[in-house]
Amino acid sequence: MTAENGRPRDARIDAAVLDAAAALLSEVGYADLTVAAIADRAGTSRPAVYRRWPGKAHLVHEAVFRDADTSVIQSTGSLDQDLRSIVARTATLLTSPLARLAVPGLIGEAAVDPSLNQRLLDRFVGRGWSGLDDYLAEATARGDLKPGFDAAILLEMVIGAALAAILVRGPGGLTEAWVDTISRILLDGVNARR
Known part of the structure; x- marks a missing residue:
């Protein structure tokens, strides 16, 4: 969302707009x-929406991923299990019903909209996985990595594999077996003991 000077924004409008965007995305597609x-669905005006989001893609991005929290990396002390968890969480995030509808359009628009591209990068590679750098440092200190x-390259590999698999296999193709296979391939490349 964009910052705004003056009177505080009404959080109820924010929520209504995000809810409306999610519902309409499900009904009519991206x-x-x-x-x-x-x-109209949110019971507000277009200017009120544009004060909060620069356009449809930014709004859809937030509506689809507003509850996604990838900032906490659950460390079990096992690089195998932890990397598998990152791959599984990414697959789940990108194959939710709303993401299935929105991601192709968001990728297309991000190619021509630098600000949207930056928001997507922030969510998926930057702040979104903010704990990954610390986790990787710990894994390196243990001698596992x-x-x-x-960390950014690792995430590019995970996200890229998931997006490619969605295109080739469809969203239903990101099965537990797919997660296991991608995790194993990544581990063979990053694990210091292999």
Whole structure:
């Protein structure tokens, strides 16, 4: 959401707009979704929506992923289990019913909208996985991970594999077996003991 000077924003409008966007996305899909329809459903005006989000893609991004919290990396002390958890959480995030409808359109729009591209990067590679750098440092200190491994590259590999699999297999193709296979391939590349 964008910051606004002046009187405080009404959080009820924010919630109503996000709820309306999610509901309409489910009903009409990304391509046919409009800010006007979202505003009408939310009982507010288009200017009120545009004061909060610069456009449909930014709004849909927030509506689809507003409850997604990837900031906490659950450390079990086992690189195998922890990396598998990251792959599984990413697969779940990208294959939710709303993500299935929104992600192709968001990727297309992010290619031509630098601010949307940055928001997606922040969510999936930056702040979204903010605990990953610390986790990788701990794994390196334990001797489980090759020194100098880049968290952003790891996430690019996980997210890229998930997006490619969605395109090739469909969202239903990101099964437990897929998660196990991708985790194993990644571990063979990053584990210091292999």
